[in-house]
Amino acid sequence: MDSGFLLLQLLNGLQFAMLLFLLAVGLSVVLGMMNFINLAHGTLYMVGAFVGFAAAERAGSFWAALVAGPPAAAALGAVFYAGLLRRMQQAGAMKQVLVTFGLIFVGIDTVRLIWGDYEQTLPAPSVLAGSVHILGQVYPAYRLFVIALGLMLALILHLGLERTRLGAAVRAGVDDRVMAASLGLDIERAFFAVFCLGCALAGLAGVVAAPVLEIYPGMDMAILIPTLIVVVVGGPGRLAGAFLGALLIGMAETFGAVLVPDFSGFMIYAVMALALLLRPQGLLPARHSS
Amino acid sequence: MSTGERRQHIVAALLLLAALAAWRFSGYAGEDRLGEIAVWAIFAMSLDLLVGYAGLVSLGHALFFGLGAYAMASLALFLKGSPSLALLAGVATAGLSALAIGAIVVRLAGVFFIMITLAFGQMGWAYFLRARAFGGIGGMSGVRQIDLGRLGLDLANPADFALIAIIAAALVYLLLALITASPFGRMLVALHQNEHRARALGLPVQRYKLAAFALAGALAGFAGGLQAQRTGFVSPELLVWTTSGEVLIMVILGGLGTLVGPVAGAAIWVVLRHILSDMTAYWMMAMGLFFIAVVLFAGGGLMGLARPRAAADDA
Amino acid sequence: MLEARGLGKAFGALEVTRNVSLSLPAGARHAVVGPNGSGKTTLFNLLAGELRPDYGSVLLAGRDVTRLPPDMRARLGLARSFQRNNLFPDLSVRENLALALAIAQRRGAVFWRRFARLPGLAGDVEALARRLRLEDALGRRARSLAYGTQRQLELALALAGAPKVLLLDEPTAGMSAEETAAMTALIADLPRDIALLIVEHDMEVVFEIAQRVTVLDYGRVLIEGTPAEVRGSEAVRRRYLGERVP
Numbered sequence A: 001m002d003s004g005f006l007l008l009q010l011l012n013g014l015q016f017a018m019l020l021f022l023l024a025v026g027l028s029v030v031l032g033m034m035n036f037i038n039l040a041h042g043t044l045y046m047v048g049a050f051v052g053f054a055a056a057e058r059a060g061s062f063w064a065a066l067v068a069g070p071p072a073a074a075a076l077g078a079v080f081y082a083g084l085l086r087r088m089q090q091a092g093a094m095k096q097v098l099v100t101f102g103l104i105f106v107g108i109d110t111v112r113l114i115w116g117d118y119e120q121t122l123p124a125p126s127v128l129a130g131s132v133h134i135l136g137q138v139y140p141a142y143r144l145f146v147i148a149l150g151l152m153l154a155l156i157l158h159l160g161l162e163r164t165r166l167g168a169a170v171r172a173g174v175d176d177r178v179m180a181a182s183l184g185l186d187i188e189r190a191f192f193a194v195f196c197l198g199c200a201l202a203g204l205a206g207v208v209a210a211p212v213l214e215i216y217p218g219m220d221m222a223i224l225i226p227t228l229i230v231v232v233v234g235g236p237g238r239l240a241g242a243f244l245g246a247l248l249i250g251m252a253e254t255f256g257a258v259l260v261p262d263f264s265g266f267m268i269y270a271v272m273a274l275a276l277l278l279r280p281q282g283l284l285p286a287r288h289s290s
Numbered sequence B: 001m002s003t004g005e006r007r008q009h010i011v012a013a014l015l016l017l018a019a020l021a022a023w024r025f026s027g028y029a030g031e032d033r034l035g036e037i038a039v040w041a042i043f044a045m046s047l048d049l050l051v052g053y054a055g056l057v058s059l060g061h062a063l064f065f066g067l068g069a070y071a072m073a074s075l076a077l078f079l080k081g082s083p084s085l086a087l088l089a090g091v092a093t094a095g096l097s098a099l100a101i102g103a104i105v106v107r108l109a110g111v112f113f114i115m116i117t118l119a120f121g122q123m124g125w126a127y128f129l130r131a132r133a134f135g136g137i138g139g140m141s142g143v144r145q146i147d148l149g150r151l152g153l154d155l156a157n158p159a160d161f162a163l164i165a166i167i168a169a170a171l172v173y174l175l176l177a178l179i180t181a182s183p184f185g186r187m188l189v190a191l192h193q194n195e196h197r198a199r200a201l202g203l204p205v206q207r208y209k210l211a212a213f214a215l216a217g218a219l220a221g222f223a224g225g226l227q228a229q230r231t232g233f234v235s236p237e238l239l240v241w242t243t244s245g246e247v248l249i250m251v252i253l254g255g256l257g258t259l260v261g262p263v264a265g266a267a268i269w270v271v272l273r274h275i276l277s278d279m280t281a282y283w284m285m286a287m288g289l290f291f292i293a294v295v296l297f298a299g300g301g302l303m304g305l306a307r308p309r310a311a312a313d314d315a
Numbered sequence C: 001m002l003e004a005r006g007l008g009k010a011f012g013a014l015e016v017t018r019n020v021s022l023s024l025p026a027g028a029r030h031a032v033v034g035p036n037g038s039g040k041t042t043l044f045n046l047l048a049g050e051l052r053p054d055y056g057s058v059l060l061a062g063r064d065v066t067r068l069p070p071d072m073r074a075r076l077g078l079a080r081s082f083q084r085n086n087l088f089p090d091l092s093v094r095e096n097l098a099l100a101l102a103i104a105q106r107r108g109a110v111f112w113r114r115f116a117r118l119p120g121l122a123g124d125v126e127a128l129a130r131r132l133r134l135e136d137a138l139g140r141r142a143r144s145l146a147y148g149t150q151r152q153l154e155l156a157l158a159l160a161g162a163p164k165v166l167l168l169d170e171p172t173a174g175m176s177a178e179e180t181a182a183m184t185a186l187i188a189d190l191p192r193d194i195a196l197l198i199v200e201h202d203m204e205v206v207f208e209i210a211q212r213v214t215v216l217d218y219g220r221v222l223i224e225g226t227p228a229e230v231r232g233s234e235a236v237r238r239r240y241l242g243e244r245v246p
Helices: A003-034 A041-059 A062-091 A093-115 A141-163 A165-175 A177-182 A187-209 A219-234 A239-259 A261-278 B003-025 B028-053 B062-078 B083-105 B110-130 B158-181 B183-193 B195-201 B205-231 B241-254 B261-279 B283-297 B301-306 C040-048 C070-075 C093-104 C121-131 C147-159 C177-188 C203-209 C227-232 C234-241
Strands: A131-134 A137-140 C002-011 C014-024 C029-033 C055-060 C078-080 C165-169 C195-199 C212-217 C220-225
Touching (some): A003 A041, A003 A137, A003 A141, A003 A165, A003 A187, A003 A219, A003 A239, A041 A062, A041 A093, A041 A187, A041 A219, A062 A093, A093 A219, A093 B110, A131 A141, A137 A141, A141 A165, A141 A187, A141 A239, A219 A239, A219 A261, A219 B110, A239 A261, A261 B110, B003 B028, B003 B158, B003 B261, B003 B301, B028 B158, B028 B205, B028 B241, B062 B083, B062 B110, B062 B205, B062 B241, B083 B110, B110 B241, B158 B183, B183 B195, B183 B205, B183 C093, B195 C070, B195 C093, B241 B261, B261 B283, B261 B301, C002 C040, C014 C029, C014 C040, C014 C055, C014 C195, C014 C220, C029 C040, C029 C203, C040 C078, C040 C195, C070 C078, C078 C147, C093 C121, C093 C147, C121 C147, C147 C165, C147 C177, C177 C203, C195 C203, C203 C227, C212 C227, C220 C234
Parallel strands (some): C029 C195, C029 C212, C078 C165, C165 C195
Antiparallel strands (some): A131 A137, C002 C055, C212 C220
């Protein structure tokens, strides 16, 4: 394996990692804050992709997709939160998981109803359609864009978490929800805002992934499990955990598919199982209080 | 026998009568459906032992369903052995795998248990998807059927298969009814209600959870073997997480921890799926909405609805 | 029967238990008292096996059980009750008792006969219920019982295994005067040879039941002695009543 090949795979891994990161952030923080696994998180990814695709078709430009997709996903998330989730706070973790599981089915068919059964394509914008010379290799410009976007968002989110009041409320809420609420921080609103933000990021991931992966009903299921693995491995509730987990899984998937193709699918789940057994709180645990 | 148990057995008897009546009077399609329902009923009952009684919510139970099916199919195919022995071997394979995997996973609880069972289920699916020895994504067809010629039955005939499957389901019900009413079964209920106290009283909780996990896995393997007999082929779809989700839906629909509820849940889900998929291409949406409604408004499932509002004070 | 040797436990920087030792021979009636935050609960949990100590050891009938989890200690004859009722809420009183008895008698693994028909179990349940004045409540769901009755059931569960060592965590917590008197009478009626350790806030109960008292203060043993010694102790008075040393 020469260095050029290595570089290409590293970049691919990084690109996939950024996608996973965008998806994992929402899921992770929600899990850390509300102890709730939203299995329908992938649905938002799919909705973002499809709505983005529709907008791009209408406007004739990729950038319309970026503008339309995330808000659509956020809106859907908001409706779900206000209409269903809030009512189910007392219902227990299992019921919440089951309801979101039912929503997956609803989501897939809704998308099929509107856009049909077939694959759609959302090509990269012309300005990014070419290739770039990087460190002696040729690499698609669009994929570099994905990497840059991901890193930039990671930075923005980090600053938001550390420097804003909303961020402080979120960090407090993840650390100790009861305590934070009793301190008068508006936890409910913080949760809602963060939830919607997570949904928007999932929608963004859908749009951004579209030129690289496929858009089709059921794409949510393909991406949900890797996202879940990232959350588990990285540690629920922390931005850095989602980032680290995404890097690990993104690289593992990419290199695994190239080096041990027969094993790679299996390997990912083995990593998840190992993480759950050896370090269930994740690589970067959120809870500091015991 | 408590009132709850009595109600359970009465409903079971009624369901059996209904099944036999349906078998007697329905045509080809109906018999095929009955066979399908019976297999899923066994699968669902096995999961109820785990989820409803022991309180271990698994999203990977299809792993053992699929293992039983693949083991049965491959042993009959590759070893040219008797298919009935292969079926037993399938049950043993599923049960032993459940014992091995259970030893690892029962240490976890709640959300983590859900996730690790999901992980193991997907590991199995991913393996069979690529395993050329087992046909990969296409699976294996031509599963040899058990020869019941001596009984005058031919499993290739849907009517005969349905009858055998219904009887098998009834036997599984009786077995599980006995087990859940036994001290072992009540211990599972105890650790579900209050694991902390059960442990403080001296119950070796992990051992009991493991036993439940292994037994549930073995029975799921039995259902899987029967499925292979029914359809004549096995594929990775048997192990995918949505299969685990579907059987969980059946248990919830019917009523957790009621044993007979999941049988009804299986019947409803299978029939509903066929009716809806005939009516519309978007049957998944209808099923999803239906399931959500059940979880939200009828959390106790069908059996929960059937229970009169008895005095909550008296048990 | 039960011995704690130099137990210590810290949570982060906070030392909750500091070098605590005590000895519980058969037939002991020993109380552990102290203000809130003195480490009573932690000590209790260390003895019961819910927590692992950072240093020190716990011996049960001479055997080192420091590394053993609660269920193993229970099987070796140690039973405990909980400060907040810890029952099987949706099951009947009868079934609560039956389960506790079956677990203690190691009959949980039987899967081939009905639970209700285990030989002798019904009789044992009746006997236990009678001892704890629960005969009238047998058919009722545990969560529907009055608080005081739940406390009785709580104690009954701990006694089901005929333990050699019994740890009671604030058994009269939240009780009225009559309920407290009834509970005290029940405790006084316990078999003579049981080693009893009771964590209590109610000093009257302590002085009525206990032969020895350990006073905890910020995690360490302030004094241990007979109730009279403790009552007369200058150190205790200072701590409990907050009198400052001039």
